[in-house]
Amino acid sequence: MRKKLTFTIPDIAQFKEALLQWGQQFEEMAWLDSNAHQNTYSSFDSVLAVDALTAIETDTQNAFEDLKIYQSNTKDWLFGYLSYDLKNDIEALTSTNFDGLHFPSLYFFQPKKIITIHKNRVTFNYLNMVDDEIENDLKDISEGNYLQSQQKQSKNIGIKLRIFKDEYFRQVEKMLEHIHRGDIYEANFCQEFYAENVGIDPQKTYQKLNSISRPPFATFLKLNDKYLLCASPERYLKKEANKIISQPIKGTAKRSVDLEEDRLLVTNLENDIKERAENVMIVDLVRNDLSKSALKGTVTVEELCKVYTFDQVHQMISTITATVPDNKNPVELIKETFPMGSMTGAPKVSAMKIIEELEASKRGLYSGAVGYFTPENDFDFNVVIRSILYNYTRKYLSFSVGSAITAKSVPEKEYDECLLKAKAMRQVLED
Template identity: 65%
Template sequence: MRTSVLKHISNPNEFKRQLLDWAQQFREIIYLDSNNYPQKYSSYDAVLAVDAFTSIKTDYHNAFEDLKQYQQQTKDWLFGHLSYDLKNDIEKLESSNFDGLHFPDLFFFQPKKLFFLKGNQLEISYLMMCDDELEEDFENIKQYRKLKVKIQKSKVNIEQRISKEKYIEKINTMLSHIYRGDIYEANFCMEFYAENVIIDSNQTFEKLNAISEPPFAVFFKNNQHFLLSASPERYIKKEDSKIISQPIKGTSKRFEENNLDEQSKTELEQNPKERSENIMIVDLVRNDLSHTATKSSVKVEELCGIYTFKQVHQMISTIISEIDNTTSPVEILKTTFPMGSMTGAPKISAMQIIEELEETKRGLYSGAIGYFTPIGDFDFNVVIRSILYNAQEKYISFSVGSAITALSEPEKEYEECLLKARAMHEVLLS
């Protein structure tokens, strides 16, 4: 049984900082921050889940069935992640590329302590604990001041896994697959990494979040594994019988000058290559959602909408469907995973070609992180614009990618990757 109370918060932004600082004492942390980004489908401004009561950690073998059983048995709030390589549980695929991070393929936990912030109202929900502990924690958080512990941070020397020349060569190989008709589109990614590095993960997340202010920011900690995410993209959300997926395909630069910024936005909206990328993935998502949708319920609510973030403009579509009440929440994830915006079309062929050409195992990058509610609703982001850190191995990684279609120009795709990498570069080198 959970004990829940409501509290009034006079300064939500300051409270969010105190909440995340206070959370650092726990082995398991998931902190979600919408950064007050205006969006139609938003349940909370921020959520914090800490301190596992129970958990599940597994590789991809039978992972979705294990998650389904865990979710049905607990019937409680569950927070965790799905790695891209869970594709191997769904299809006859494999992941044999280099992995410097060694995150589990799937990890979820049932938190003892939960905090939900919406406007000035905070809901605190504790599992099997006395009221005194809840009230004591709340008072401690309100007065919390981060101790000035000096972390011996090391110099970060960021290296690029694939050179520009090699990148262009690989894109040309992918284009040859497209011209032959093997695929229509594929998302090709490359890794930036640093070895023998010690960072202050909380401070790094705060910097990344501040310069990006995305709607799906995440600070994740599982002992020695960290994800610091400034993701602008929702993978999928369930609200009662409604399913919402919002793939991003299409990116353009921001400019300080208003006229140039508006021009960049307009060019993105009218760009035939970017629109074709987006529409192909919309078709793929429509097909994925149809596996669990009630008859004729899959609809495109918004096609190729343009949204502005601090770093870039993005093209986002919204696809919705309805399900009946007998459909398992995990089945919805399994039949739509990995998200089409990070694979391509046709999905299986794209994933096979991606595996051949990429040089790094994606792991949690281009996977998803989020939560289940006790009644089986859920909300998951897409893990992009993110720094992954294995503190034990002292290994940092961030990957970026772009969608390759018949209209792609390798040089421009490379430049798009560098644009997406800018925020992670900036915070790690500052």
């Protein structure tokens, strides 16, 4: 059982910053922030979940079944992540590429303390065993009675590439050969940037990254010594009652400080045949995934190839929805659609096999999903892109970027798109 108390906070921006710092004291912490983006399917503005009562951590074998049992037994809020490599639990696939991060394949925890923000209203949602701490916690957060982050940042973080430019071109050409043979129509090809033996202050690094991008699905995740600093603009899948919503992104254009040029960049993206074709292919894949459980005739494309503007880039986003039976298990819904089509390709299984063959790094949490389940069996998960991953114990830091390869792809342009997507992470780390 949980107790809820709601308070009105006059300076919500200052409270949010203090809340993020206060949460650092816990071994398990999930911070999800919409950065004030509002759309039809928005929930709260921000939420902090800390201090695990129970948790599940597993590799890929039987991961979804284990999560299904855990979620059914707790019947409570759960926060955590699904790594891309859970594909191996769904299909006869493997992940044997290099892994410098060593994150578990799946991690969820049941928090004792949840604090949600909606406009200037803050709700403390605590398990009964700690509900007598609400007023003291509010006082500590408001007055700054907590330890400030003390982690040291390396002065010179040298970012390395797992594959160099020429190798990238060769691998993309191999992917194009698969496309021209008809093995696949499209695949998302990713490359890793990394640094070894480095120290960062995860909280401050996240705040810098978030201030540059201010995306709708920002996340700071701390699970013991492992951190995710995420500036994702993309929703993977949300469930509200018996409605599910997916909002894949395919299509990216840079921003310009010149307003007229910036508007022209939007128009060009809207009318770019290649970018629209990429988006439509993934929409078809998502429609097929959602139809596995959807009631007949309910899969709907609510928005097709709509361009949204963010601080760093313009993005082409589509919205697909469906109605599912009331008794459909939420973990099963995720399993039927995972990994998200925007990070795999079409056909999905063939694309994932080719991705594994041509990429140099294990994706792990990158291109997986972070989010939560509610006690009512609803959920909301982002796509882990535009993100920095950090293993504090190993002092290993990683971020990956990718682009969709289609028959019309030009390797040089795909490489430039990757550099554009990597810009914010490099800017934060090499400041």
